[in-house]
Amino acid sequence: MSAVDVPRQWRSALPHLDEPLPPDRTPLSSPDDSGVSVSLPMELVRQSVQPREHWPIPAEVVDAYRAFRPTPLWRATRFEQAVGARVPVYVKYEGGNISGSHKLNTALAQAYYYRRAGVRELVTGTGAGQWGTALAAACALFGLKCTVFMVGSSLRRKPYRGTLMRTLGAHVHASPSSLTEVAQRPETSGNSLSLAIGEAVEYAAHTDGAAFCIGSGETYSILHQSVIGIEASEQLDELGVRADAVVGCVGAGSNFGGLALPFFADARTAGHEPPLLLAAESSATPKLTCGTYAYDRTDATGTGPLEAMYTIGSSYPIPDSHAAGLRFHGAAKILSAMRGRDLIAAAAVGQVEALEAGRLFTRTEMVLPAPESSHALAAAARLAAGTEDGTGRLHAEHGVLVCASGHGYLDLGAYQQLMDGELADEAADPYELLRAVSGLDRVDRPAAIGGRS
The missing domain is CATH 3.40.50.1100 (Rossmann fold)
Incomplete structure (x- = not known):
């Protein structure tokens, strides 16, 4: 039996960033005078802004976590063989609760x-x-x-x-x-x-x-998701192995941040080079690979604070796809700041490639992943097989850790379309991308600091 227990503390990466996150901005004007506003409990505000590394998890929340945590981690050997992997692939699975996901x-x-x-x-x-x-x-x-x-x-x-x-x-x-x-x-x-x-x-x-x-995208929600990475680190230690690449899918970024940032904090604490942190996004919503680092709104009301994010523009007409959880125009501000400082990498994946990887994972590992998670599995397969971008720029030598953040039992219609040959990719429109970000105030990117592009 595993000795890994439910974490009692969340872990923040904020103390390990070389600069504070760019502050939010108040919109210059609101689309109306409805007085719409968002208020947060003060503890969530503190978790978003204080450079404190460890935050105690309330006892009632720990008790609730015990119903489904710790979640399983295993080496996906049959999936490795199927994709021609050169290094091990370790899967952290978050789909075994009532919601079917890490959420x-x-x-x-x-x-x-x-x-x-x-x-x-x-x-x-x-x-x-x-x-x-x-x-x-x-x-x-x-x-x-x-x-x-x-x-x-x-x-x-x-x-x-x-x-x-x-x-x-x-x-x-x-x-x-x-x-x-x-x-x-x-x-x-x-x-x-x-x-x-x-x-x-x-x-x-x-x-x-x-x-x-x-x-998803708020700093406090990514903090709460750190239980994923904390457990995964302990589980890899228990197996006596390590991964030098960590992969998760990104809508706004909570499961990727929850898995990856504790490994980033571990490396910074020890004075080591962090592992490759790879965010897998939809090619139809490519904010981290094709977007602009700028101040943008987070929702259609336009009344909340403007956040510094990698964005394709909140007005961009996002194509429909089965990976609905990835269809958000911007990335979380903490992940955007790290992307701007070359501390995380990104890869865009089409839904056909993603669902093919998900189907292969189902047949080899007997777990049906959600379409969002399949994007991460496709990116992990590229890395493990040494074909991430055809240049060898992104690679893993010891192992790839990937988060399968949810199950796909309510997404079988997508897999049916895949098997019927009815699924297609719709690439982002370059003209629309430029138009959607044209009026945004861009954030200056600092020089790269020990990360990977």
């Missing part, structure tokens, strides 16, 4: 802090539905109401995500809905995560006792 790690923490702050209802936007399901579960456990705005195209493809959320007691609305003003504006793009989040922000602001809650 429950921060949902439980946030529900705990919001309840302590006197909030009675949490409202959110969700893409693939994993975050909405996680928040619905956390609200049920901590006695809160829950309202979810889910990207409409995703909800239509995966109606049972909505059924599961409703089973957990949540109210679920397809976005764009008829409940908010932001969804009625002609300039807002339908079927985007930015709009679903914008609807949730507006709805919460006008509902007594409610608060908006987000699960």
Whole structure:
């Protein structure tokens, strides 16, 4: 039996950055005078800004974690053989809880802090539905109401995500809905995560006792996800092995950050070179590979603070895809800062390649990954086989650690389309990319500091 236990502390990478994160900015103007705003419990604010490395996990949250943590880590030997790997591939699997993904790690923490702050209802936007399901579960456990705005195209493809959320007691609305003003504006793009989040922000602001809650890109949510990397590091030590490449998929960045940043902190503490930290993103939403480091809004209301992020522009018309959780225009500000300093690398993966890797992983490892996780598996396969970009610039010598952040049991329609030959990739439009970021205030990139491009 493994000696690895549920972590009792989260670990922040903020103390190990050479510079503080660029501060948020107040928008110069708001699309309306609705007074929409987002307020956070003070503990979440502190977790976002204080350069403190270790944060105690509340006892009630630890108890909730014990239902599904520690999560398994194994060497995927059959997958290695199938992809022609030259080095071992280790998989950290986060899909074995009620939400089917890593999202429950921060949902439980946030529900705990919001309840302590006197909030009675949490409202959110969700893409693939994993975050909405996680928040619905956390609200049920901590006695809160829950309202979810889910990207409409995703909800239509995966109606049972909505059924599961409703089973957990949540109210679920397809976005764009008829409940908010932001969804009625002609300039807002339908079927985007930015709009679903914008609807949730507006709805919460006008509902007594409610608060908006987000699960991916904020610094505190990535802190909560550090349980993934903390456990993985201990599990690799227990096996007596190490990985010099760490891979996760990126929508805004919570599972990648949760897995990778504890390894970055370990290396900085020991004075060693960090492993290669590789963010796998959708080629249809290539913020880290083709985006601009600039101040941009995080949702369609445009009333919240502007954040420094790698972005393809919040107005960019993101093509539809099965990896709905990756269809967000920007990356988390901590990951964006690290990308700007060449401390993390990035690779864009098309959904056909991703789902082929997911199907291969299913047949070899007997685990069905979500389409988002399949992007990470495809990038890991490239690295392990030595074919990441055809130049050898990115490589692993000792092993690749990859996060399979969720299961794909509610995504079988995507795999069916793949097997029927009906799936295609839609590349980002270069002209639209330039247009969407043309008016943004860019962030100056400092010189590279000991990282990898």
